[in-house]
Amino acid sequence: MNIAVLGTGMVGQALAGRLHDLGHSVTVGTRDPQATLARTEPDGMGNPPYATWQAAHPGVSLATFADAAGGAELVVLATNGSASLGVLGLAGAENLAGKPLLDVSNPLDFSQGFPPSLFVKDTDSLGEQIQREFPDALVVKALNTLTAALMVDPRSLGESSTVFVSGNDAAAKATVVGLLESFGHDDVIDLGDLSGARGTEMLLPVWLRLMGTLGTGTFNFKIVR
Amino acid sequence: MNIAVLGTGMVGQALAGRLHDLGHSVTVGTRDPQATLARTEPDGMGNPPYATWQAAHPGVSLATFADAAGGAELVVLATNGSASLGVLGLAGAENLAGKPLLDVSNPLDFSQGFPPSLFVKDTDSLGEQIQREFPDALVVKALNTLTAALMVDPRSLGESSTVFVSGNDAAAKATVVGLLESFGHDDVIDLGDLSGARGTEMLLPVWLRLMGTLGTGTFNFKIVR
Numbered sequence: 001m002n003i004a005v006l007g008t009g010m011v012g013q014a015l016a017g018r019l020h021d022l023g024h025s026v027t028v029g030t031r032d033p034q035a036t037l038a039r040t041e042p043d044g045m046g047n048p049p050y051a052t053w054q055a056a057h058p059g060v061s062l063a064t065f066a067d068a069a070g071g072a073e074l075v076v077l078a079t080n081g082s083a084s085l086g087v088l089g090l091a092g093a094e095n096l097a098g099k100p101l102l103d104v105s106n107p108l109d110f111s112q113g114f115p116p117s118l119f120v121k122d123t124d125s126l127g128e129q130i131q132r133e134f135p136d137a138l139v140v141k142a143l144n145t146l147t148a149a150l151m152v153d154p155r156s157l158g159e160s161s162t163v164f165v166s167g168n169d170a171a172a173k174a175t176v177v178g179l180l181e182s183f184g185h186d187d188v189i190d191l192g193d194l195s196g197a198r199g200t201e202m203l204l205p206v207w208l209r210l211m212g213t214l215g216t217g218t219f220n221f222k223i224v225r
Numbered sequence: 226m227n228i229a230v231l232g233t234g235m236v237g238q239a240l241a242g243r244l245h246d247l248g249h250s251v252t253v254g255t256r257d258p259q260a261t262l263a264r265t266e267p268d269g270m271g272n273p274p275y276a277t278w279q280a281a282h283p284g285v286s287l288a289t290f291a292d293a294a295g296g297a298e299l300v301v302l303a304t305n306g307s308a309s310l311g312v313l314g315l316a317g318a319e320n321l322a323g324k325p326l327l328d329v330s331n332p333l334d335f336s337q338g339f340p341p342s343l344f345v346k347d348t349d350s351l352g353e354q355i356q357r358e359f360p361d362a363l364v365v366k367a368l369n370t371l372t373a374a375l376m377v378d379p380r381s382l383g384e385s386s387t388v389f390v391s392g393n394d395a396a397a398k399a400t401v402v403g404l405l406e407s408f409g410h411d412d413v414i415d416l417g418d419l420s421g422a423r424g425t426e427m428l429l430p431v432w433l434r435l436m437g438t439l440g441t442g443t444f445n446f447k448i449v450r
Contacts, residue, residue, distance in 0.1 A: 121346060122342050122343050160449075164431075189438060190438065191435070191438055192434070192438060196431075196434055199431030199432075199435075202346075202431065203428065205347070205427050207424075209421055210416070212417075213417060214414075214448075214450060216450070218450065219448050221449075222447040222448075223435060223439075223446065224386040224445050225441070
């Protein structure tokens with residue numbers, strides 16, 4: 001499948017690399033590909049610049065958000081939540097129309113420091129905001145509840161754990177579930193329509209607290225039943 | 226230990242019954258004991274009236290909120306979240322001072338129907354509201370993330386799962402952890418001070434969604450790590 005991954009951070013890199021390894025044709029989308037490749041300093045979290053990752057993954061393409069989305073059959077939104085709507089605007093509604101849009105982003109507001117608050121919650125969600133702004137995209141919320149390395153390789157935990165999908169289009173959701181299963185997810189719970197994103201986005205505060213308590217982001221929720 | 230359980234609903238019954246079975250001296254607190262025992266109709270959820278449960282548990286006492294809390298070494302708040310502050314006011318700040326207060330309640334607002342919204346969230350929590358209103362109580366948030374039957378008998382799931390504790394007083398938290406372990410909880414994660422309640426109270430939306438999806442409340446979160 002031709003897949004666009006919007007976002008060059010750790011999440012975008014993890015998803016793009018894994019999708020490429022699984023045989024998909026992957027284009028990473030960014031605002032300005034030349035500028036992205038020219039950055040040589042680590043990011044704010046101390047991670048190496050994108051160019052380092054790109055050099056190690058020559059089979060993955062880099063393009064503008066619009067070019068990446070335009071050539072894709074499925075689009076992955078792997079940006080910071082505060083950038084999500086703007087990035088999708090740059091990608092272009094016409095390049096998203098009729099395509100599954102896997103929204104991995106979280107509505108975290110770091111403007112007051114750590115821990116972040118949620119800029120949308122409870123009676124609405126970022127997933128739903130995206131769907132309202134881009135009504136022809138087939139938004140599926142998933143993978144926003146675990147760290148990048150586990151998104152694409154959950155079996156590394158050594159025990160089954162759970163991921164969630166929410167979305168209004170059954171076929172798009174089935175496509176995303178297929179991708180999740182190809183990553184190794186063996187317990188995918190379908191929460192129904194996109195309003196399920198309210199619950200999964202509100203998992204972030206306890207996730208962040210657990211990261212502090214456990215001293216690692218290498219954990220995941222499992223629904224024992 | 227002398228324990229007061231404030232609230233006569235399913236959660237209060239489950240906790241009071243289990244604590245009594247474990248050898249504690251348990252008094253259930255209610256607004257008006259005579260009125261509570263006189264009710265013969267099922268509650269709004271179709272559960273039998275409290276008097277039916279009381280008749281089956283003659284070893285558990287029933288008293289006013291104030292009398293129950295006054296005689297207790299530990300107080301369990303097992304009310305609807307919307308009633309929490311009012312019930313504690315009736316119990317009396319002087320009857321809570323210096324005692325562990327196990328807060329099981331959730332800030333659910335059903336005024337707009339189902340699903341409920343949260344009347345406090347994100348940058349504050351019901352647990353913290355209670356602590357601010359009753360500064361001499363030793364509030365510990367726990368057990369608000371699973372159904373009553375599993376609160377007191379988690380092993381019935383057949384697999385280990387997780388519960389969380391948050392609180393500002395280490396000794397009170399240790400007392401609560403001891404109770405949880407006596408119920409059968411073998412994975413208790415200490416989230417630190419009471420602001421950890423923000424995260425666990427925000428688990429409710431996905432919990433409620435899962436209850437709808439799975440068709441049962443008999444499930445629990447496990448943190449796989």
